[in-house]
Amino acid sequence: MLNTETPNVLHTELDTYATADLAAALIDDQLNAVQAVRAAAPQIAAAIDAALPRIEAGGRLVYVGAGTSGRLGVLDGVELLPTFSWPDERAISLIAGGKQAMFVAVEGAEDDTEQGAIDIRELHLNQHDVVLLIAASGATPYVLGALQAARASGALTVGFANNPDAPVTRCADIGITLNTGSEIISGSTRLKAGTSQKIALNTFSSGLMVKLHKVYGNLMVDVKPTNIKLLRRTVSLTMHATGKDEQTCRKVLEECDFHVKTAIVAIQNQVSVATAEKLLAHYQGDVRKALQAIG
Template identity: 70%
Template sequence: MLNTETPDRQHADLDLYPTGELVDTLIGDQFHAVRAVQAASSQIAAAVTAALPRIDAGGRLMYVGAGTSGRLGVLDSVELYPTFSWPHERALALLAGGVDAMFVAVEGAEDDSARGAADLRALNPGRDDVVLLLAASGATPYVLGALRAAAAAGALTIGFANNPDAPVVREAQIGITLDTGPEVISGSTRLKAGTSQKIALNTFSSALMVRLHKVYGNLMVDLKPTNAKLVLRAVRLTMFATGADEAAARAVLEQCDFHVKVAIVALTKKTSIAQARVLLESARGSVRQALAA
């Protein structure tokens, strides 16, 4: 029996726990997710290193999963645009059962390996693409079908699973095992298995974006200010990076369509918006290199 499906003997009387103890148990069990991701840190770093040249060459990130794993992949793909201005067309997600499965469970869809392969092939994967394959069990047919189609197309395949020696980890070019063990509610991999996948995806995509110069120091300088909150965040980030007051930061941001990177270079080097853009382009988007030029 898979670890994720094995009943947790430590909590065999979970339904009898007083509410306070029940809540403490559910929270405490989540710490296993953090430890599982920590144990896989070298594999996650290897995945970032392998993905970087492909993405830097114009490749796409493609997430594939079913159920909770698939929804977590969708979430990571969607959040890259507002956080890092990552183009929508370069962060694609496949969820077994299609878009409707984001909101209503389509349980049988995960058993269709042929559909997984067909859905992946429909994205026309190439050698510069990076395919992230997520399955708590590590053996979901839909995900394995997509993995094999991605591998046949020459894409980089990165497999995430919550059980040791799982097929999705064995068959992927880079396998990442998040060994979270038995769930406190037996088999409910939306709990710590899902938490570990969320942490791992956050870590992978954030580290990749740092390497792609979407971050200056530890400041998120390539965000899309699509609402009032993010406009204020853009102003604050520009102030933090340059020491400018709010009025000066906002004035320059308004001239460059609230592109924080451009504002930082223009303010710091006391140059025009046009020249700041040229410096950033020459530095391939690196604020640090543009400032050193």
């Protein structure tokens, strides 16, 4: 029996717990998710380093999963645009059963190995693409079909599973095992197995974006202001990075379509927005190098 399916021996009378004890037990068990991801940190780092040159060469991130794992992949992918201005067409999510499976369980979809392969082949992957294959069991047929097709295309494959020695981690170029063990509600991998996947995907994608110079210090300077909240954030980020007042920062931001990177370089180097844009282009979007070029 898979670790994730093994009945938990610590809470065999969970249904009798007082509400406060029930909530505490459910929360405390989530701590194991953090520990599982921490143990996999070297493999996650290796995946970031392997993905970086491919993404720099124009590759795409492709998330593949079924059920909770598939939904977590979709979530990680769609958040890259507002957070890092990552183009939607370079963050693609495949979930067994199609888009409708985000909201309603599609019976039998995860068991279709061939559909996983078909969905991948339709993307016409190449050696620059990076495919993230997520499965708590590590043996979901849809995901394994996608894995086989992705490997045949020459794309980098990274497998995430919550059971040791799982097919998806064993057969991928880089395997990341998040060994969360048995669930407090036996077999419900939407609990700490899902939490560990969320942390691992956040770590991978955020780490990759840092390496792509979409962060300056620890500021998300490539934010896409798609709403009023994020528009305000561009101002506060620019103020924090430059030490200048709101009026100064807002004026420059308005000149560069609220692109924080450009505003920082223009203000700090005391150059025009056009010059700041050229500096950033020359240094592949690296704010620190663009500042050092003149400073």
